Amino acid sequence: MSLDISFIGILIGSIMASSVPLILAASGELITERSGVLNLGVEGMMIIGAISGFALMVITDNLFIAIVGSMLSGVIISIIFGFLTQSLLTNHVATGLALTIFGIGLSAMLGKNFVGIPGKEFPILFSSLRESIPFFGPILFGHSIVLYFAFALPFLTNYFLKKTKLGLVVRAVGDSPVSASNQGINVILVRYCCILYGGAMCGLAGAYLSLIYTPQWIENMTAGRGWIALALVVFATWSPIKVLIGALIFGGITILQLHMQAIGFRIPVQFLSALPYLMTIIVLVVISRDSRKIKLNTPTSLGRIFYKEK
Amino acid sequence: MIKIEKRNDVPMALYFFTPFIAIILTILGGGIIFYILGFNPIEALKFYFITPISNLYGFSELLLKATPLCLIAIGLSFCFKSNNWNIGAEGQLTFGAIVGGGVALLFYNQEGFYILPLVILAGAIGGMVFALIPAILKTYFNTNEILVSLMLVYVSKLLLDYLVVGPWSNPEGFNFPETRQFSDSSRMPLLFEGLRIHAGIFLALAAVMLSWFTLYKTYLGFQIKVSGLSLKTAKYAGFKGKTMILVVFMISGACAGLAGVGEITGPIGQLHRMISPDYGFTAIIVAFLGRLNPFGIIFASLVVALTYLGAETAQIFLQIPKYTGQVFQGMILFFLLASDYLLFFKVKILSLKKNELRH
Numbered sequence A: 001m002s003l004d005i006s007f008i009g010i011l012i013g014s015i016m017a018s019s020v021p022l023i024l025a026a027s028g029e030l031i032t033e034r035s036g037v038l039n040l041g042v043e044g045m046m047i048i049g050a051i052s053g054f055a056l057m058v059i060t061d062n063l064f065i066a067i068v069g070s071m072l073s074g075v076i077i078s079i080i081f082g083f084l085t086q087s088l089l090t091n092h093v094a095t096g097l098a099l100t101i102f103g104i105g106l107s108a109m110l111g112k113n114f115v116g117i118p119g120k121e122f123p124i125l126f127s128s129l130r131e132s133i134p135f136f137g138p139i140l141f142g143h144s145i146v147l148y149f150a151f152a153l154p155f156l157t158n159y160f161l162k163k164t165k166l167g168l169v170v171r172a173v174g175d176s177p178v179s180a181s182n183q184g185i186n187v188i189l190v191r192y193c194c195i196l197y198g199g200a201m202c203g204l205a206g207a208y209l210s211l212i213y214t215p216q217w218i219e220n221m222t223a224g225r226g227w228i229a230l231a232l233v234v235f236a237t238w239s240p241i242k243v244l245i246g247a248l249i250f251g252g253i254t255i256l257q258l259h260m261q262a263i264g265f266r267i268p269v270q271f272l273s274a275l276p277y278l279m280t281i282i283v284l285v286v287i288s289r290d291s292r293k294i295k296l297n298t299p300t301s302l303g304r305i306f307y308k309e310k
Numbered sequence B: 001m002i003k004i005e006k007r008n009d010v011p012m013a014l015y016f017f018t019p020f021i022a023i024i025l026t027i028l029g030g031g032i033i034f035y036i037l038g039f040n041p042i043e044a045l046k047f048y049f050i051t052p053i054s055n056l057y058g059f060s061e062l063l064l065k066a067t068p069l070c071l072i073a074i075g076l077s078f079c080f081k082s083n084n085w086n087i088g089a090e091g092q093l094t095f096g097a098i099v100g101g102g103v104a105l106l107f108y109n110q111e112g113f114y115i116l117p118l119v120i121l122a123g124a125i126g127g128m129v130f131a132l133i134p135a136i137l138k139t140y141f142n143t144n145e146i147l148v149s150l151m152l153v154y155v156s157k158l159l160l161d162y163l164v165v166g167p168w169s170n171p172e173g174f175n176f177p178e179t180r181q182f183s184d185s186s187r188m189p190l191l192f193e194g195l196r197i198h199a200g201i202f203l204a205l206a207a208v209m210l211s212w213f214t215l216y217k218t219y220l221g222f223q224i225k226v227s228g229l230s231l232k233t234a235k236y237a238g239f240k241g242k243t244m245i246l247v248v249f250m251i252s253g254a255c256a257g258l259a260g261v262g263e264i265t266g267p268i269g270q271l272h273r274m275i276s277p278d279y280g281f282t283a284i285i286v287a288f289l290g291r292l293n294p295f296g297i298i299f300a301s302l303v304v305a306l307t308y309l310g311a312e313t314a315q316i317f318l319q320i321p322k323y324t325g326q327v328f329q330g331m332i333l334f335f336l337l338a339s340d341y342l343l344f345f346k347v348k349i350l351s352l353k354k355n356e357l358r359h
Helices: A005-034 A042-060 A063-087 A092-114 A127-132 A136-140 A145-163 A165-175 A177-182 A187-213 A225-235 A240-262 A269-288 A291-297 B012-036 B041-049 B056-081 B089-106 B115-141 B145-165 B200-217 B219-229 B231-236 B241-268 B279-289 B294-318 B324-339 B352-358
Strands: B002-006 B345-349
Touching (some): A005 A136, A005 A165, A042 A092, A063 A092, A127 A136, A145 A240, A165 A187, A187 A225, A240 A269, A269 A291, A269 B115, A269 B145, B012 B279, B041 B294, B056 B200, B056 B219, B056 B241, B089 B115, B089 B145, B200 B219, B200 B294, B219 B241
């Protein structure tokens, strides 16, 4: 295997592709968490997005419907979480876990008839430029529209949180729901919206896996990416741009271990496959050691139940 | 007209009654799902909840599946009561099974009364050590235990996969991903001829008794409950928070490890890839459904074990996909959490007449 310049370009392109579901899911969860809601159901929402996207693609043969439908299905399933945690004031952690267990079961049930069906090719943009420009071609061009959206999303999220009024409202609700409520902000409504938005992004992240990254339906195909996305939000200390960096690091590890497997590296395959999970633990340890830094950035009311006496 | 009031204190009777509401709602919800899938809901529910336990063999299978669920949930109740979110019991189960299975494989061609106790002990220690990883990282490095314990599930499953495919695979096994069969001395004694229920159930019952004693009759149990209710109070009372976190994780890991060993020395008899149908995750639901109470957990483990069994039966007789089991389990937890609303709020239905009188 030669390490020439065009190969590195292709490698970077594939790292970007593998980080897309992490960026989407983590950016969505980041908004949810900034509003003070800890939704551990990311894995469940992603897998529901993956199966509904794939099923809609097979049934309607229309990729646009499939993508939009996957986001809608993420929204629908996150409504359950929103209703329980916001209207019935249930514990966020337990409800999120229930959402993940429910989502994995439901997706396998719905997906029973879709196993083994080949996926459809997803259109890529600027495919001619990809071939003609060395190095930068495979990095910048020839990707799906979802990838471009994913790479813009952290910047959009950053702008939203820091520069817009609505972003300020979201942060206020997350940091001090009581004072936000006293200012006349409908805390529950804001949190509902953030939960549903998180659901939509997780649904899209799942659809990226089943429609674009590995176009087929496999049970449990998210394989813990939802949990890694949750870890990424902590890693990024709730900052959107750092989510992007973290997702690229994880994408890099994933691609690296695949390449090591391919060239027959002498380490057993299973150890290489375990790398992203081990890496998550190591990164969490390194980040969390400085407890002051974590505390400073964590949305103050994260995971706490807000109840307003009527 | 409906009026909602906040309750001042939670009525105990209702606290233990709402799980039944959750179960009834889940059965109704299941009927609706079967109807949507195109099955006769009454018939499907019958195959799901009655047929599996209508004979002695079925009942033994129910106890067989309830055993690991009960064991793990008992362990988890220690963690959850003290606000430690160990959700990696599946990994601790797997690692316990690996360590216990490793010991069993050392003695694969030997017999002796001492072998089974050694295997069981090794499994418990394995689970305990594996649970210590998130506990130590939480106490000394401030790391989120939810994410660490969960990541370790994937790591342990990959390790098991490596072992059964690679160094521990059966030399006479034609490259199947499985180890040798354990010797008879490494197997849990069967309780009845022809049924699969084994002595592991006594481990679960012992765990129930011990946990009841620990939680309600010892200083440690008191510390755990106080820390769960209010960390500030616990600190003020001078409890050693770090030690307690380590201890509850160790208890929880040991229980999960025992469950893993129970499976491989009981019905399975060797190591292979699929030693647990996610018992470690489902036990989280069992723990909540049982209200983190040792005796509640016995009841809850039987209910949830029935969803496993029912899913298998429904798949055989009606070709309903077996994943409905997980959907049921998720629904139980959803409905349980939702019905908790009744614990904290009083829903009053006022008649119009009364209202008019007041005005």
